[in-house]
Amino acid sequence: MMKxxxxxxxxxxxxxxxxxxxxxELLFCSTGKSACNVELKGCxxxxxxxxxxxxxxxxxxxxxxxxxEQRGK
Ligand code: SF4
Ligand code: SF4
Numbered sequence: 001m002m003k004x005x006x007x008x009x010x011x012x013x014x015x016x017x018x019x020x021x022x023x024x025e026l027l028f029c030s031t032g033k034s035a036c037n038v039e040l041k042g043c044x045x046x047x048x049x050x051x052x053x054x055x056x057x058x059x060x061x062x063x064x065x066x067x068x069e070q071r072g073k
Pocket of ligand 2: 013014015059
């Protein structure tokens, strides 16, 4: 999990906000929606190494919820 966190590319995403940074938020695919307001300006999840490694089928996790939540399980 910590390894995944260090691989997370959210901090380089145009949708990533100072609010998210202040809250030390990353790895939304695992933790679910951000506690901050999200104004989507793109999403780097599809090209993030965690997506390939974990076989993620969703994206925009900060706004839509974790992979598990988006799979409806
Ligand atoms: S898939 Fe998205 S939320 Fe998950 S680690 Fe990668 S950039 Fe972060
Ligand atoms: S989950 Fe996707 S849209 Fe949200 S900050 Fe991470 S890369 Fe950007």
